[in-house]
Amino acid sequence: MILVAAKNLARHRVRNALAILGIAVAAALLLDMVMLAGGMERSFERMLLSRGYQIRLAPKGTLPFDTEATLPGAAALSARLRADPRVRAAGAVLGGALFTVSGDSLLPLAGLGVEPEGQGLYELDRGADLVPGDTTGIVISATVAAATGWRSGDTVRIISGTDPQIARASSERRLVVRGVVHWLYAARGQRTVGIALPLMRRLNRAAGDRASMIMVKVTRDQDVEPVASDIRRLAPAVEVNSVTTLVARFRTRLTYFRQLSLILGTISLFVGILLVTTLLTITVNERRGEIATLRAIGVSRGGIVRRVLLEGALLTLAGNVIGLLLGLATARYLDGILTSFPGLPAAISFFVPERGAVLRAAAALLVAGSIAGAWPAWRAARAPIAATLREEAT
Amino acid sequence: MNAAPVLLEAHDLVKAFRLGTRSVRALGGVSVAVRQGEYVGISGPSGSGKSTLLHILGGLDAQDSGTVSLEGVALDRLTDSALTRLRLLRMGFIFQRFHLLPVLTSLENVELPMAEAGVGRAERQERARELLRYVGLSERADHRATQLSGGEMQRVAIARALANRPALLLADEPTGELDLSTGRQILELFRRMNDDGMTLVVVTHDEHLAREAGRSIHLLDGRIDPVPNAQSPVPAR
Numbered sequence: 001m002i003l004v005a006a007k008n009l010a011r012h013r014v015r016n017a018l019a020i021l022g023i024a025v026a027a028a029l030l031l032d033m034v035m036l037a038g039g040m041e042r043s044f045e046r047m048l049l050s051r052g053y054q055i056r057l058a059p060k061g062t063l064p065f066d067t068e069a070t071l072p073g074a075a076a077l078s079a080r081l082r083a084d085p086r087v088r089a090a091g092a093v094l095g096g097a098l099f100t101v102s103g104d105s106l107l108p109l110a111g112l113g114v115e116p117e118g119q120g121l122y123e124l125d126r127g128a129d130l131v132p133g134d135t136t137g138i139v140i141s142a143t144v145a146a147a148t149g150w151r152s153g154d155t156v157r158i159i160s161g162t163d164p165q166i167a168r169a170s171s172e173r174r175l176v177v178r179g180v181v182h183w184l185y186a187a188r189g190q191r192t193v194g195i196a197l198p199l200m201r202r203l204n205r206a207a208g209d210r211a212s213m214i215m216v217k218v219t220r221d222q223d224v225e226p227v228a229s230d231i232r233r234l235a236p237a238v239e240v241n242s243v244t245t246l247v248a249r250f251r252t253r254l255t256y257f258r259q260l261s262l263i264l265g266t267i268s269l270f271v272g273i274l275l276v277t278t279l280l281t282i283t284v285n286e287r288r289g290e291i292a293t294l295r296a297i298g299v300s301r302g303g304i305v306r307r308v309l310l311e312g313a314l315l316t317l318a319g320n321v322i323g324l325l326l327g328l329a330t331a332r333y334l335d336g337i338l339t340s341f342p343g344l345p346a347a348i349s350f351f352v353p354e355r356g357a358v359l360r361a362a363a364a365l366l367v368a369g370s371i372a373g374a375w376p377a378w379r380a381a382r383a384p385i386a387a388t389l390r391e392e393a394t
Numbered sequence: 395m396n397a398a399p400v401l402l403e404a405h406d407l408v409k410a411f412r413l414g415t416r417s418v419r420a421l422g423g424v425s426v427a428v429r430q431g432e433y434v435g436i437s438g439p440s441g442s443g444k445s446t447l448l449h450i451l452g453g454l455d456a457q458d459s460g461t462v463s464l465e466g467v468a469l470d471r472l473t474d475s476a477l478t479r480l481r482l483l484r485m486g487f488i489f490q491r492f493h494l495l496p497v498l499t500s501l502e503n504v505e506l507p508m509a510e511a512g513v514g515r516a517e518r519q520e521r522a523r524e525l526l527r528y529v530g531l532s533e534r535a536d537h538r539a540t541q542l543s544g545g546e547m548q549r550v551a552i553a554r555a556l557a558n559r560p561a562l563l564l565a566d567e568p569t570g571e572l573d574l575s576t577g578r579q580i581l582e583l584f585r586r587m588n589d590d591g592m593t594l595v596v597v598t599h600d601e602h603l604a605r606e607a608g609r610s611i612h613l614l615d616g617r618i619d620p621v622p623n624a625q626s627p628v629p630a631r
Contacts, residue, residue, distance in 0.1 A: 004495070004497065004498065007497035007498070008497055010497070011496070011497060289491065289493055290493055290495065292493075293487075293489060293493035294495075294506075295478070296452070296454055296481065296487045296489075297481065297482065297486075297487055297506070297507050297510075297554065297555070298478055298479065298481045298482020298483070298485075298507055298510055298511070298558075299478070299482075299506075299510050300475055300478050300479075300510075301474065301475070301478070302475075303510060384455070385449075385454045385455070386446070386449035386450075386454040386455030387455075389449070389454070389489065389566075390445065390449075392491060392493075
């Protein structure tokens with residue numbers, strides 16, 4: 001029966017190819033909307049958990065990150081957190097502006113002071129990592145390496161405390177590039193370097209025992225939320241967020257985004273349904289005589305319905321396969337545009353091609369395509385046999 | 395006197411069609427009995443109700459009143475699915491425009507009713523080849539319907555009608571789309587089928603073709619004309 005349905009579709013190659021293309025476009029849009037609806041949220045969660053740090057401590061109202069507002073007594077708080085047996089790792093982070101000399105001008109760098117024993121900000125790509133107490137080392141991003149030509153082992157000039165009005169450095173150090181790292185939260189093209197937290201504090205003289213953020217990793221056998229609650233009690237002046245609460249907050253902010261995706265996805269689904277219904281209605285009308293003959297020679301109404309539905313399903317399936325490829329390509333292209341917005345972490349994606357999302361979109365369209373065939377199939381099966389044959393004979 | 399049992403019996407069939415606000419009578423009380431092995435030709439001018447009669451006899455249309463029974467089973471008492479099953483297994487249909495599935499080969503077209511009846515692939519292929527041989531088209535088995543001439547298409551349609559070994563074969567203007575010589579070949583095939591024991595009811599507007607049948611019924615204005623052009627119905631064999 002499948003072969004007959006496929007052969008029937010091949011009777012009008014151009015028309016059906018155009019219809020399949022139309023379904024593919026609808027499928028691609030639906031897939032993109034499904035990926036968009038949940039993609040950002042999942043991408044955000046994945047990004048936050050990429051090093052396994054489930055809790056963030058920050059000054060109230062500063063998340064995701066603010067180099068201006070800082071936590072006082074960060075070293076002490078960090079040490080207390082590490083003393084908790086439920087905490088596997090904890091590390092403070094201090095952000096600040098750094099510079100290097102490039103030719104006769106200063107090249108601005110985004111500087112991050114980290115505690116190497118508890119850092120959740122980067123992953124080493126090549127070379128060596130910073131070690132606790134390292135006061136002469138620096139790790140750089142590939143972007144910095146490309147902009148400066150620095151390589152592991154190079155000694156480089158790092159300047160801080162520059163007064164933008166008079167362009168004079170308040171502090172300068174010669175540091176050794178330990179390695180090239182991949183910054184998990186850096187924006188695309190951002191020139192980020194990392195040094196040990198004590199060195200960062202010394203370079204930013206006003207910082208004292210302060211940090212922009214503390215990241216906490218809970219041991220595997222512990223639930224995150226009770227630990228986060230206990231930290232809130234321990235440091236009530238600090239904003240304590242688990243990844244779960246951050247994602248929930250993010251989800252609330254994305255409500256309109258999701259609604260828009262849902263509306264556009266539903267529209268594309270309806271377009272797909274209308275396409276299949278229209279095409280099958282035309283096909284059924286053209287083959288009235290043939291269908292009446294099939295009924296006359298003993299093909300049941302169910303048999304006619306199955307034949308028409310199968311043609312609809314085949315059309316939808318073909319459209320789905322092309323639409324899947326088209327949707328993935330479109331998503332990749334759009335993602336490239338959207339993630340190039342300034343300030344957005346490069347690791348975040350708007351469209352996440354998850355197997356579940358892809359399967360959901362494909363299943364929705366396949367079911368919709370089959371339903372779309374229901375009306376023409378029902379009409380074909382209910383058509384009066386004798387009257388149709390009479391019309392065909394005249 | 396033909397002692398064969400009555401296969402198909404219609405009693406006092408009445409059928410009218412609505413034409414806008416008007417009701418047009420197609421059949422005005424037609425009774426007919428067809429015995430097993432008979433070859434009945436139904437003729438009449440255009441609009442005389444012969445196709446309507448054939449459709450009702452074949453369970454393709456419902457009468458307004460009267461009864462039709464095949465092998466003692468009243469068609470109007472059957473559900474749609476039971477009637478469809480009866481058409482599939484006990485009746486064979488041949489139409490003026492053949493109505494083969496153009497995407498299928500001759501063999502596949504003949505196999506179609508058997509596939510619907512649940513006959514296994516090997517068995518139905520063997521039977522389909524046998525039927526194509528019977529209608530003289532074994533060499534065209536693998537040709538698509540669109541690659542056949544009108545006469546060949548009608549012969550495939552006849553083979554398809556015979557697929558499930560029906561008790562009755564109903565043909566509506568089977569030579570209407572064919573030239574004279576091809577039409578004659580089809581009628582010869584009908585004669586051979588009847589000689590082999592098949593019961594046939596053939597509708598045609600051509601009196602001459604109707605007279606080829608063992609018995610001829612002439613319809614006029616929805617009623618059986620007792621004296622069609624001074625020619626009495628041929629008694630059943």
